[in-house]
Amino acid sequence: xxxxxxxxxxxxxxxxxxxxxxxxxTHRFTGVGLGVGALFLTYWLTAAAYGxxxxxxxxxxxxxxxxxxxxxxxxxxxxxxxxxxxxxLIWDTGRLLSKExxxxxxxxxxxxxxxxxxxxWIAGFAMGGG
Amino acid sequence: MDMRSHLGxxxxxxxxxxxxxxxxxxxxxxxxxxxxxxxxxxxMVGLIGADYETLLAWAGTHGxxxxxxxxxxxLFHHLNAGVQVIIEDYVHTEWxxxxxxxxxxxxxxxxxxxxxxxxxxxxxGG
Numbered sequence: 001x002x003x004x005x006x007x008x009x010x011x012x013x014x015x016x017x018x019x020x021x022x023x024x025x026t027h028r029f030t031g032v033g034l035g036v037g038a039l040f041l042t043y044w045l046t047a048a049a050y051g052x053x054x055x056x057x058x059x060x061x062x063x064x065x066x067x068x069x070x071x072x073x074x075x076x077x078x079x080x081x082x083x084x085x086x087x088x089l090i091w092d093t094g095r096l097l098s099k100e101x102x103x104x105x106x107x108x109x110x111x112x113x114x115x116x117x118x119x120x121w122i123a124g125f126a127m128g129g130g
Numbered sequence: 131m132d133m134r135s136h137l138g139x140x141x142x143x144x145x146x147x148x149x150x151x152x153x154x155x156x157x158x159x160x161x162x163x164x165x166x167x168x169x170x171x172x173x174m175v176g177l178i179g180a181d182y183e184t185l186l187a188w189a190g191t192h193g194x195x196x197x198x199x200x201x202x203x204x205l206f207h208h209l210n211a212g213v214q215v216i217i218e219d220y221v222h223t224e225w226x227x228x229x230x231x232x233x234x235x236x237x238x239x240x241x242x243x244x245x246x247x248x249x250x251x252x253x254x255g256g
Contacts, residue, residue, distance in 0.1 A: 035213060
């Protein structure tokens with residue numbers, strides 16, 4: 001689309017980076033990461049339906065250092081996207097929009113996402129897997 | 131003489147046009163994904179290092195198969211809605227934008243169906 005002579009809004013770089021801008025773009029990045037995770041899930045499920053050998057291959061891939069690294073990333077993305085998503089849903093009701101509340105809920109979001117990820121992996125290793 | 135009501139004339143002409151459905155669908159799937167995600171993580175942790183018999187026993191229960199199909203349907207609907215917004219934000223060449231949207235939409239449908247068929251085959255032992 002041609003911009004012509006219409007006035008343009010200031011570009012992103014004109015603004016000082018604020019925590020909420022980081023959280024906002026992270027929401028989008030984690031969403032894309034989870035899209036890649038959905039591809040992994042599709043492979044894992046399809047392999048399982050394909051038969052025992054294919055499933056064993058998928059399981060050993062997920063259990064390799066590469067698989068564990070990916071799953072660690074996906075779980076972190078999932079809990080961040082989930083917590084910040086709930087924050088978005090609360091915003092949709094018109095709440096939690098003041099400057100102080102934004103800052104506070106940002107801390108809660110990152111903290112809760114980190115804690116949930118940690119709990120998941122502690123449970124995972126307690127299962128005797130890894 | 132115009133027989134149309136004020137509402138009928140105004141509908142679809144606002145800044146939102148047909149976008150409301152997309153917005154609402156994204157919110158509905160967001161809300162559904164909260165409990166579904168917790169169930170999913172719980173289930174996957176339980177299947178760490180599982181052998182084929184354990185997997186079949188897990189997938190063979192009515193509740194697990196139902197939840198997995200619900201999870202996958204909601205996941206790919208939500209994924210399509212999210213990626214659609216990203217494409218609309220960053221891809222400004224009209225033909226490329228439309229082509230990307232079509233690829234993403236059918237890609238999500240194909241992946242969702244592949245997951246659902248896999249779950250059903252595991253559940254019914256086919």
